[in-house]
Amino acid sequence: MEIYKGKKKQYFMEQHSIAHLFSFPVEEFIEVREYKRDEWIIQEGMRPDFLFYVIGGKAKIYITHQNGKVSLINFINANEYIGEMELLNDVYYTKGIQASTKTICFALPIHRYRGQLLEDAKFLRELTKFLSVKASVMAAKYSQSLAFPLENRLADFILQTADEGVYKEKHVAVCDYLGVSYRHLLHVLTQFCEKGYMQKDGRVYHIKDYASLHALADVLGNR
Amino acid sequence: MEIYKGKKKQYFMEQHSIAHLFSFPVEEFIEVREYKRDEWIIQEGMRPDFLFYVIGGKAKIYITHQNGKVSLINFINANEYIGEMELLNDVYYTKGIQASTKTICFALPIHRYRGQLLEDAKFLRELTKFLSVKASVMAAKYSQSLAFPLENRLADFILQTADEGVYKEKHVAVCDYLGVSYRHLLHVLTQFCEKGYMQKDGRVYHIKDYASLHALADVLGNR
DNA sequence: GTAATAATATGAGATATCTCATGTTTTTGA
DNA sequence: TCAAAAACATGAGATATCTCATATTATTAC
CATH class of the missing domain: 2.60.120.10 (Jelly Rolls)
Known part of the structure; x- marks a missing residue:
């Protein structure tokens, strides 16, 4: 410091x-x-x-x-x-x-x-x-974490953090943030790739299908 | 009104x-x-x-x-x-x-x-x-919901709401509160009874083993 | 009082998520 | 520059939790 x-x-x-x-x-x-x-x-x-x-x-x-x-x-x-x-x-x-x-x-x-x-x-x-605002955000995150599987929360997170169509957050940090195991995060990311929503390129992911990701994220109802 | x-x-x-x-x-x-x-x-x-x-x-x-x-x-x-x-x-x-x-x-x-x-x-x-305080409580609930299974959160809830050793919350309300399905709540309650932590009597549950419930609740670290 | 509604109960099978084990690659620090 | 630490990666099996189906009680409203 x-x-x-x-x-x-x-x-x-x-x-x-x-x-x-x-x-x-x-x-x-x-x-x-x-x-x-x-x-x-x-x-x-x-x-x-x-x-x-x-x-x-x-x-x-x-x-x-x-x-x-x-x-x-x-x-x-x-x-x-x-x-x-x-x-x-x-x-x-x-x-x-x-x-x-x-x-x-x-x-x-x-x-x-x-x-x-x-x-x-x-x-x-x-x-x-x-x-x-802080209390509201925490309340929203809390209820979303209980009401939706990782698939939805991850889609939202990807759309929020991706930069010019490229998602490249560190997996370990995302696990802590979304509160899931490393293994499961990788699992769902792989699914997204298999479904064609994203494409893995080395350590980064390119978003290929915004519409599908948005559909998953929108049900969270983050207003 | x-x-x-x-x-x-x-x-x-x-x-x-x-x-x-x-x-x-x-x-x-x-x-x-x-x-x-x-x-x-x-x-x-x-x-x-x-x-x-x-x-x-x-x-x-x-x-x-x-x-x-x-x-x-x-x-x-x-x-x-x-x-x-x-x-x-x-x-x-x-x-x-x-x-x-x-x-x-x-x-x-x-x-x-x-x-x-x-x-x-x-x-x-x-x-x-x-x-x-509200923001802190929500943050605590959020992180606990991600870090611990129902078993721990339910034990905490039971100890907080039981009156003179008797737990008698409505299951449906508890489901909404703890964010789990009715089926799963009943499942874990049954486990608690099988393990001898509680005893079911009609529609209410009598706490039999405070120590075990406390052990489960304490790991949440609600300070 | 009786019909409708809400709450309780239980079974069975599906899925979301976790733990552990193990190996590779990248980053970091002396 | 090299060894240690962190991050990435993948498999396999376990467990937590969900969905759906179906009965049986309570409670509520007319």
């Missing part, structure tokens, strides 16, 4: 100003941090001392279960908060947050700002919206 | 005062409503005109999928909000909310209070906490 200083810090604070999110100045004690791919921004079980606001990159929320299984609960993208649970709740089991790409974020020291933040309607209003 | 008036209304507003949740008076346009068991408080897909605050009873959040499956996403208990998603988000697919027992709640007309509510730090702070 690198903490930006001087001009570099100034640059990011100007380029990605978050002044509009607060009704008081937060510049004084803010840090601009860069985490490398795979670095842990928050360790599972360890309360963070900062409230983070992501301005670039992508991170992953993980939780480890007692049976050793690891769930990738969700991704965090630019313009989203990290550590807001700990800011709000005195008791909370902290999940692990890992940078999935190089990730740049602002870090607000909680001990300095907590009181003011919890009195700031502007901040709270935006955070409330963010959390309401 | 019945709207309380006069003395009855006064009684509930005094007994369950929510003045401490707002920094401005909300009494003027508030309604006190009673919904009967199985009545719909909010119809799926229909935006509500009120923000509800439950003061008694229990309600269920449902979503209907395109394949006809219905998921019971979660329960709502006393001192929780209903309709907060619609208050916050202009576009939102409204889920169905059904009273699970007789449910009494306050109803605040959104068109009258929306502006003030979204400026009220006191209200927003509490709502933010509520939503953060």
Whole structure:
């Protein structure tokens, strides 16, 4: 992890100003941090001392279960908060947050700002919206995971992550994300190829039949 | 649905005062409503005109999928909000909310209070906490549903809902809640009986072996 | 009260998904 | 650059879960 200083810090604070999110100045004690791919921004079980606001990159929320299984609960993208649970709740089991790409974020020291933040309607209003969306998304994922087999959820995921008709996510990450075994994921991918929806080329897959994939994904009803 | 008036209304507003949740008076346009068991408080897909605050009873959040499956996403208990998603988000697919027992709640007309509510730090702070817990609970349920078989989740559910050693939830409701088929639920319940964890007596089950059920439930790691 | 509806129950066969075993290829770190 | 670690790949058998079919009770509505 690198903490930006001087001009570099100034640059990011100007380029990605978050002044509009607060009704008081937060510049004084803010840090601009860069985490490398795979670095842990928050360790599972360890309360963070900062409230983070992501301005670039992508991170992953993980939780480890007692049976050793690891769930990738969700991704965090630019313009989203990290550590807001700990800011709000005195008791909370902290999940692990890992940078999935190089990730740049602002870090607000909680001990300095907590009181003011919890009195700031502007901040709270935006955070409330963010959390309401987060809760809805989790509810949707939860009910979909119970109501539909991998086939549908994978089709949706492929369409969401494919870039110019090419799907090339890492299988291991997708397993964690969709909550299925490696073996089963490969199985369903093979089926998609056999049915002509995709074509495997080395390590990547080319989408050949968008219509069929869409048909599978649409029944999830992600609105 | 019945709207309380006069003395009855006064009684509930005094007994369950929510003045401490707002920094401005909300009494003027508030309604006190009673919904009967199985009545719909909010119809799926229909935006509500009120923000509800439950003061008694229990309600269920449902979503209907395109394949006809219905998921019971979660329960709502006393001192929780209903309709907060619609208050916050202009576009939102409204889920169905059904009273699970007789449910009494306050109803605040959104068109009258929306502006003030979204400026009220006191209200927003509490709502933010509520939503953060909601998001966490959904995340936990999501990851548990992927990481553990019904056996574990059912053991947890039985321990949470049993009253004095007696489990007597309706099977159909439990299926929706745990997201499994009726057939499979009965199958696992039968296993629990065969293993001596419970004993079936007519339509109810008596818990015989708390230790084993706890062992199954504990691996979920619900902290 | 009686017919309709919802809930309980159970069997049998299908399918979705998992575990384990084993081998190859790619990436990473000293 | 080489060894270790991670990711990819595939087979085979087990298990969790689903669908469908069919009865038997409760509950509800008229």
